[in-house]
Amino acid sequence: MREDEYSVAGKMIAMSIVHDGPGSNFLSRDLVSYISGQSSFHSSVADVTDEEIGKVLEEIQKASSLQTLRDLMVLTGLQQYPLALIPVLCHSKKKLSAVDIENLFQPELSPDGSNQRAQENMTRRFWANYLLDCEEHNSEVTLEDVLMFAMGVPCMPPAGLDPQACLEFLNSSKFPYGKYM
Numbered sequence: 001m002r003e004d005e006y007s008v009a010g011k012m013i014a015m016s017i018v019h020d021g022p023g024s025n026f027l028s029r030d031l032v033s034y035i036s037g038q039s040s041f042h043s044s045v046a047d048v049t050d051e052e053i054g055k056v057l058e059e060i061q062k063a064s065s066l067q068t069l070r071d072l073m074v075l076t077g078l079q080q081y082p083l084a085l086i087p088v089l090c091h092s093k094k095k096l097s098a099v100d101i102e103n104l105f106q107p108e109l110s111p112d113g114s115n116q117r118a119q120e121n122m123t124r125r126f127w128a129n130y131l132l133d134c135e136e137h138n139s140e141v142t143l144e145d146v147l148m149f150a151m152g153v154p155c156m157p158p159a160g161l162d163p164q165a166c167l168e169f170l171n172s173s174k175f176p177y178g179k180y181m
Contacts, residue, residue, distance in 0.1 A: 098131035100156065104147075105167040122170045125136040 004177045045061055048054045107124065110116035113117060134146060148154050 096147065096156065098128065098135040098143065101131050101143055101146055101150075102128055104151070104161065105165045107167040108169070110169070110171065116169070116171045119171070123169065124167075 045054055045057045050055055107120070109120050130139070131143065131146065134141050134143045144154050147156070151165060153161075
C-alpha cells in the first residue's frame with residue numbers, strides 16, 4: 001500500500017462526514033479510540049467471528065499469568081518461532097489464485113482411458129476455466145466467494161484445510177443431487 005493511501009482515505013472519510021454524507025461504518029471502536037488518542041481497548045473475544053481463533057483466544061484469556069501462557073505453549077512458541085507464527089498471527093497480502101482453489105480439491109477419477117475419465121477431465125477443464133474467469137474478474141463471483149461456498153471459509157487458513165476436500169464425480173446421473181437423496 002502506498003504511504004499516502006491511509007491519509008487519502010482519512011481525508012475522504014472526513015469530507016464525507018463534513019458534507020453530511022455517510023461515515024465509515026467499517027472501523028472498529030478500538031481503532032477510532034486509538035486514532036483519537038484514547039488508550040482504551042474494549043474489544044472482547046466475543047468480537048472474533050472465527051470459531052477456532054475464538055476458542056484459542058478464550059484459552060489465552062483464561063490464563064492468569066505468563067506461566068499459564070507458557071503452559072499453553074503460546075508464549076514459548078511465539079518466542080522460539082516468531083517467523084513461523086507470523087502467517088498465523090498476521091494478515092497476509094497474498095491473493096488467492098485459481099491454482100490455489102484447484103489444488104484444494106483431490107479429484108476421485110475413473111480409470112485412465114475410460115469414457116467416464118474423459119468426461120471427468122473435460123469437467124475439470126471447465127472448472128479450471130471458471131476459476132480463471134473468477135481470478136481475472138470476468139465473473140461477478142470472486143475466488144473468495146468460491147472458497148466460502150465450497151469450504152465455509154473466506155480465506156485460506158495458514159495451516160491449510162484438514163481434511164483435504166474431495167472432488168467426486170457423479171457418473172450415475174445426468175443431474176446433480178444432494179447428499180441425502
